Amino acid sequence: xKFLKRGDTSRAICERCQRVVPVRxxxxxxxLSEPEVDVPDVLLGYCAECGEVATVPFQSSPRLNAARKRAxxxxxxxxxxxxxxxxxxxxxxxxxxxxxxxATILRYYxxxxxxxxxxxxxxxxxxxxxxxxxxxxxxxSLKVRRPVLERAWGNxxxxxxxxxxxxxxxxxxxxxxxxxxxxxxxxxxxxxxTAIAAAG
Amino acid sequence: xKNPLGFKAARxxxxxxxLAGRAYILFEPREVRExxxxxxxxxxxxxxxxxxxRRCVGTQFRCTPHHVSREIPVYVFQPTVARERxxxxxxxxxxxxxxxxxxxxxxxKQQLE
Numbered sequence: 001x002k003f004l005k006r007g008d009t010s011r012a013i014c015e016r017c018q019r020v021v022p023v024r025x026x027x028x029x030x031x032l033s034e035p036e037v038d039v040p041d042v043l044l045g046y047c048a049e050c051g052e053v054a055t056v057p058f059q060s061s062p063r064l065n066a067a068r069k070r071a072x073x074x075x076x077x078x079x080x081x082x083x084x085x086x087x088x089x090x091x092x093x094x095x096x097x098x099x100x101x102x103a104t105i106l107r108y109y110x111x112x113x114x115x116x117x118x119x120x121x122x123x124x125x126x127x128x129x130x131x132x133x134x135x136x137x138x139x140x141s142l143k144v145r146r147p148v149l150e151r152a153w154g155n156x157x158x159x160x161x162x163x164x165x166x167x168x169x170x171x172x173x174x175x176x177x178x179x180x181x182x183x184x185x186x187x188x189x190x191x192x193x194t195a196i197a198a199a200g
Numbered sequence: 201x202k203n204p205l206g207f208k209a210a211r212x213x214x215x216x217x218x219l220a221g222r223a224y225i226l227f228e229p230r231e232v233r234e235x236x237x238x239x240x241x242x243x244x245x246x247x248x249x250x251x252x253x254r255r256c257v258g259t260q261f262r263c264t265p266h267h268v269s270r271e272i273p274v275y276v277f278q279p280t281v282a283r284e285r286x287x288x289x290x291x292x293x294x295x296x297x298x299x300x301x302x303x304x305x306x307x308x309k310q311q312l313e
Contacts, residue, residue: 002223010301011293013268015230020269020293033233045226055303056232058225061240068235115309116284147235 080134114151120159127170
């Protein structure tokens with residue numbers, strides 16, 4: 001397998017110089033904007049004329065992603081206490097009773113919501129279902145990758161969900177509903193979560 | 201634009217670069233910075249991008265000039281798989297059909313609203 005090394009040269013389009021320029025690869029710090037964080041020791045292609053980063057090789061992605069993961073955003077939501085039980089039952093169904101896996105289930109459904117705006121309608125309806133109702137005397141707390149949370153919340157808001165707690169209530173009920181659903185999508189979610197539970 | 205490739209030649213060239221290893225895959229810094237490229241964020245694997253490209257048909261392909269260097273053709277593939285429309289945008293600096301690094305501007309799903 002071929003990898004790039006410090007000192008390798010190539011060409012790239014430099015945004016600052018506004019043209020194709022020679023680049024030289026070297027290790028340096030790359031600033032991410034979402035989340036806003038500096039990632040040191042990343043192999044980057046620097047413009048030989050202005051010194052700006054002109055290209056980022058794929059081999060640097062794992063290092064950048066590790067930094068993104070560290071910059072996770074907290075998600076706190078007040079929910080009816082019985083929904084904590086519901087989430088526990090869902091986790092137990094997949095053979096996992098630990099808190100980490102409960103958070104994994106929520107992250108999985110938030111990822112679905114982030115990637116598919118169509119999921120937002122279902123989450124909104126379920127957040128208003130009988131199972132989701134009750135005094136908000138319980139609490140759900142987890143960390144979610146910031147861009148995933150932002151995309152999920154953006155889709156949720158565009159589809160009429162007004163509060164993050166409403167989003168979380170709907171997501172928990174969706175996970176519970178998928179335990180028994182006979183449709184193709186429910187089966188797919190069960191298969192995915194079964195694999196994730198077994199792997200972790 | 202200088203000598204843009206047709207649909208099949210462009211698709212095959214992108215796939216060959218993807219199969220050639222990580223040294224043949226590069227990203228534009230802006231998309232990486234803003235975490236908009238699902239291949240860079242490793243939410244989509246190389247094999248999945250190849251599958252998406254193989255599912256793409258000629259009517260889901262177009263070629264536009266790069267917004268900075270207008271002589272460079274940028275290839276846009278918009279395959280629809282499992283009712284989801286994808287947006288894959290990439291280019292090459294040298295042109296022709298010989299193997300060279302592919303530079304991705306975008307790999308993401310398109311919001312259908």
